[in-house]
Amino acid sequence: MDTRVDVTVLGSGIGGSTVATILARLGLSVAIVDAARHPRFALGESTIGETSFLLRLLAARYDVPELAHVSTNEGIREHASRRCGVKTNFGFVYHHEGREHDPFEVTQCSVSAGPFGPESHLMRADIDQYLFEASKRYGAIAREGVRVQSVDIRPDGAVVTLDGGEAFRSDYVIDATGRTSVLADAFGLREQPCRFETNSRTIFTHLRGVVPYDSVADSSGQPNLWHEGTLHHLFDGGWMWVIPFDNQPGSESDLVSVGLNLDVDKYPRREAVTPEQEWAEFLDRFPALKRQFANATPAFGWISTGRTQFSSSRTVGDRWVLMSHAAGAIDALFSRGMANTMAVIEAFVPLLMKARESGDYSAARFGPIDTLNQSILDNNDKLIAGSYLAFRDFDLWRAWSKVWYLAWNLGVIRVAGTYYRFLETADPGLLDRMRQGPVPGSFCPDLPSAQEQFDACFDVMRRVRDGALAPADAVPELALLLGDGEASPGPLNLHDVLRRWHDGSMETQRLLYQWGRTAAPRPLRDYFDYDLATIAKAATLVRTV
Missing domain, CATH: 3.50.50.60 (FAD/NAD(P)-binding domain)
Structure with missing residues (x-):
């Protein structure tokens, strides 16, 4: 038929x-x-x-x-x-093989506060x-x-x-x-x-019986509990996601999504080793993680991929x-x-x-x-x-993570600003503007200098990879590139690349709005051409549709 x-x-x-x-x-x-x-x-x-x-x-x-x-x-x-689940933060906890976790070696980015509420798992x-x-x-x-x-x-x-x-x-x-x-x-x-330079593989499942990391490690003084957000355990050669669905009142799930992501060059896949065996071997190398997952059981069999x-x-x-x-x-x-x-x-x-x-x-x-x-x-x-x-060195990770932090903020600035202005005007031409920048698909399509800044930061990391630059020497180079960038908003304080906490408060958002209307590069200012009162109206609209 x-x-x-x-x-x-x-x-x-x-x-x-x-x-x-x-x-x-x-x-x-x-x-x-x-x-x-x-x-x-x-x-x-x-x-x-x-x-x-x-x-x-x-x-x-x-x-x-x-x-x-x-x-x-x-x-x-x-x-x-x-x-x-609920997501109030991106959490990053750095580990060394065979050692207890150092509470200082963490970073956390609070998800922006505001009338829309937190993000979600x-x-x-x-x-x-x-x-x-x-x-x-x-x-x-x-x-x-x-x-x-x-x-x-x-x-x-x-x-x-x-x-x-x-x-x-x-x-x-x-x-x-x-x-x-x-x-x-x-x-x-x-x-x-x-063609991509990233070369990683993954083993993943949903687990029951995962305890919050907050309960198995000393507090780092971070703004939010790790269990209230998406937790990333980092180590030389890879990282792990921990995404709880059971972390808010009234949740009807007892599951936590867990995925172990490994650099294939450092951790090549071994055909004779099952994903269950590889998971157990991994936990044996990191004491704090072994405590977090000591009583965890999979909801379904571990899945192991080839190159992601x-x-x-x-x-x-x-x-x-x-x-x-x-x-x-x-x-x-x-x-x-x-x-x-x-x-x-x-x-x-x-x-x-x-x-x-x-x-x-x-x-x-x-x-x-x-x-x-x-x-x-x-x-x-x-x-x-x-x-x-960057995973090979905690300070290098702290510095490189500011590149992500900038990209994340620029993405939200452009889409949120377009959304608010569209609600005010109902003009679809505003949406077309998002796609008409000279660098489509970049983290700031309106501003070629932002792409140049990003590429320069990545060139620093390539020099680290090639042994031409020590991680300790890469940190100040990244600080200079990020702090002096045309698209680097002053309120994000990007010259301080070793800062551990990233603020998503309403006060930071207010300062970003001020920067956008007065000091941002001309191509970005249009994304701040909305009334702040529209934010609360938009949140009410989303709740009532």
Whole structure:
């Protein structure tokens, strides 16, 4: 049986379900197809401000309240799931093999306070299903538990044929299937070898019986409890995520997501060693971690990956596109995956709607999406590769982490400012401005000097890698680059690269707003052209949609 639709979406995870929901809400006929069935496990469980504000922005522009619901911890609990956790901070605890943890060797970044509340730890099985069901409510035709047999891209349209013979004919195909991308496989798009400098692998599961790190180690005097946020255990050669879903009152989950990420050069995969054995060996090397996980048991078997990174030679073609997670992947550090996904969706939907008006679905029409996909991945690769290099020395880590802190703040500044101004004016041209900067896919697309600053910081780390610069000598170089950067907001105090606590208070946000309106580079000032009163109004709007 053949069914005619406007768009076929492959994959019903958070990316596929989000874009299918938006397009169905806009009145397009949409088919969404997945080989698996909901609910199902997925990684990408920790939100950041950029993710949440992009969800709010998409919700406001396209009148999709479900996206606003999953943009706040309160909204998630009310509408989508009571199995999600709260995130008040990014915590980083540095460890030395065979030694007790030194309480001084920590950093913590408090998540911005404010009327939207804290960020969230997402039980992806629940959130993905919530958005998948939303796409169906808006009219999407859904097929679960069925594989794609073939994709035939023709001059006049695309035909997606499923196992069993059912076919969807459409103008366009969106591949949101992730690493196992249907189109990447069909068209031979994966780069071999992968071009990225980061070279890591992961073992992960959900655990029960994990005790808060706060209860097994001496306090470091940090602003927030480790257990109230996303905790990163760092060590030379890798890091571990600890994402609790049981860390707020009323949570109906007793699970904690845990993933061990290892530099492949330092810790190559050993085929004869099971992931369970590797986990046990790892804990034996770090006393404080062994106490935290002493009584933990897996909810399902440990999963061990090969190299986490993959890349694609191109991510658009005539009548098709790869969404962010199908285009490539770097590493889960800093939780940027969902933000990248939403940024690509935000840029893609207007292009698709214009293509429908003209009937032009060519690769050239969607060229900006390929540029965005590839640049996002390349810049995230540098951010993560630099972090793995920094893990060899605590002071170097403290300094390099300020590069991430700056990137994180610039991302939130641009999206939040656009969102607030859009609520004030309802002008979609403001959203177009976010994509028209000279450096698309960078952490500050409006400002070439910010990309130059970032690249210069990464060059410092390359010199450390090559043995041309000692970690102790790299620290002041990074301090100079960060402190004197054109895009470095004064209130972030980035010249002090050894600072351990990063403040997300309302007072810091007020000072950032002042800086943005009076001292920021001209291309950034437009993102502060909103009334502060709009922030509280926006939070009320999100709560009531």
